[in-house]
Amino acid sequence: MSFYPLAFAALLLMLRSRVRRLTATTWLDCLITGLTAAAFAAVLALGALVRAADGSVAVVVASVAYPVADLFLLGLLSGALVVIGRGAGAGWWWLAGGVALFVVTDTVYAYQVVHGIYTVGGPLDVAWSGAFVCLGLAACQPTRGGMTSRVEGRMALLVPAGCTLAAVGLLFWGYLGDGDPVAGGLALAAVLAALARTGFTFRDVRALADSRRQARTDELTGLPNRRSVFEALEAADERLAAGAAVTVLVLDLDRFKEINDSLGHAVGDALLRQVGPRLHRELRTEDFLARLGGDEFVVLCADLDGADAVTMATRLRAQLQQPFRIGGMSLTIDASVGVAVGPEHSTTAEELLQLADLAMYSAKAGRSGVAVYDDARDGSGRHRLEAVEQLRAGITGGQLLLHYQPKLALATGEVDGVEALVRWQHPTRGLLFPDAFIDLAESAGLMSRLTTAVVDMALAQCRAWADDGSLLTVSVNVSPSNLVDEEFPDEVAGALHRHGLPAAALVLEVTESILMEDRERAVRVLSRLRETGVGVSIDDYGTGYSSLAYLAALPVTELKLDRVFVGAMTGSSRAASIVTSTLQLAHALDLTLVAEGAEDQATVDALATLGCDIVQGYHLSRPLPADQLWSWLQDRKPSEVPFPS
Known part of the structure; x- marks a missing residue:
C-alpha cells in the first residue's frame, strides 16, 4: 500500500514541472475529473463490491483498499491530463493506461477475494504485470520540456462542464432507481466542486473584463483611448461600405501647453479630466468620444451631413469655452475642431x-475655430501622407535607382571614383530627382533607411565593376540620422563584407551642418567608420560653418569644395583666392581636395594649375546610369581626358 502515497507525490511533482502555477481552478479541475471517474467506477463495480463484502471491518477495508486507492490515483491522472492537454506526451498516457489497468485488475481481485474464488497465478497476475510494464514504458519515454500555459477560453470549461453533466446524469439515474449510495455521494461531490469551479470562472471572467476595459480606456480621463478609436474606426468602415454617412471630428485644445508650463501638469491633468463630461453634454447616446492623446480628442458620429457636423462642432467649442473651476481658479480655454465627412x-x-x-490644423492656423476638410486647402497634407507611404514602399520595393557622376584625378588623368546619386522611379510620376523626395524622407523619418539602401546598391554596383576589371571608389551622401546611429558603422562594415569589397572603396559624404547638430556623437560614429578604413568627405565645404576647430578634430579624409566657389573662380579673384586657400589648407591637413561644379575646360585648367586633386562636374560628364557610365568609361581615350593645355 505504500506504493500509493509515493505515486501520488511523484505525479504531483511531474504535474508541477509541466504547469506554471497550480491554481485553485487547476486543483478543482483535477478534483472534478477524479470524482466523476470514481463515481462511474462505483456504479460499475465498486459499490456492489462493498455491499457484497462480509466479515470484519478489517477484511472489508483490506479487500477494497486497492481499487479505492487506484481510483484516486486515476482521478489525479485524469485531472492532470485535462490541465496539461494534448501536449502531455506519451509518458503521461502510458501512466494513465497502467493505472487504469490497475483499477480493473484490483477491482476484480477484490471481488474474487470477497467471494473466495481468487487463485494465485491466474490471469490477474498477468494483468498486474501488464500494468507494471505500462509504468516502465512511461519511464522510458523522453521527457517533454517546457511549461504548459494555462488553458483559456472555452477549452478551460469543456472538461469540467462535461464531468458536471455526467455527474448530474448519474444522480438522476440514481433518483429513478435504486442507485448506488457510494456513486451518488461521489457524483454529488463532483457537482459541488464544479459549482466552486464556476465561481472561480466568474471571478476570472470579471478580472479579464476589467483588464480589457483598462486596456481600452484612457487612464487620466476615463474616456476610450487610442486603441478603442481604431476599433471604432473598423466598425465605421462597415457603415461606410454600406453607404451610410460617418463624420469624424478632431478637437485640439488651444493654449493648453501654456497652462501646463505656467500652472503645472497637475492643473493641466485636472482640466483634461473635465473635458469629457463637458463634451458629452452635446453628444447623442450613439456618438463615440475618445481621447487620442495629449490634448486631442475625437468624436465619431453617424448620420450627420457637413452642415450638422459644423453645428455640432460649434456647440462642442461653446461647451469648452465656458470657464473651468480648478482648485479655486477659473480657467478659460478654446478649441480648434477639424471635420471630415464620409463618404464625401x-x-x-x-x-x-x-x-x-x-482640417483641425487649418482651423488652428486660421484661428477660425471650426474647419471642414477642403482638398484645395488641405490636400497638400493629404497628398504628403500618401507620398510618404509611396516612398516607404519605393525604398523596399526596388524603385530606387542610382546614377553615377565620374570624378577625375587631375594628376593621372584617370577616373578612379564616382559619386552615387539617388533617383526614384515613381510608378506614376516617372523619374524623380532628390530635390523631389529628400525633404519628404527627412521629415518622415525615412532618411536612414534610404541611405542604407543607397549604400548597399552602390556597393553592389562597385562589386560588379570590379568583377569587370575596374575597381572604382564610390561616394555616397550620408543623412543626419545615420551619423547619430551608433549601429551605422556596423551596417556599413556588414555591407562591405557582404559584397567582398575593401573599406577604401567607399567614401561617405557628410555636410558641415550635419556635424554641428550633434557633434560629439557624429565624431564618435565617424571615428568608428574611419577605423574600418572607409573614407569620410566634408561635402559642400565653405557654405556651412567651416570651423577650423572641428575640421582639425574630425576624422576626415577629403574636402569637397562647393560649386559656388569653383564655378566663379575664373571670373572672380576673390573666389579664386578662396579656392587657393582651401586647397592649401586641405594639403596642410593631408586631405584630398575635390572641386565639384567644374563646368568648362578653363575651370579644369585653373584647378590643375593650382594643384587640385580631383574635379567633378558636367564638363567631364553628367550623372549617368550604371550601364551608360560603363560604356562612357570604355569609350574614353587618354587624349580625350580634360587636362590642362
Missing part, C-alpha cells in the same frame, strides 16, 4: 481621421 471626403474611416486632423 473618403470611403475609409481611418483616412477620415487623418483628414479631420488636417
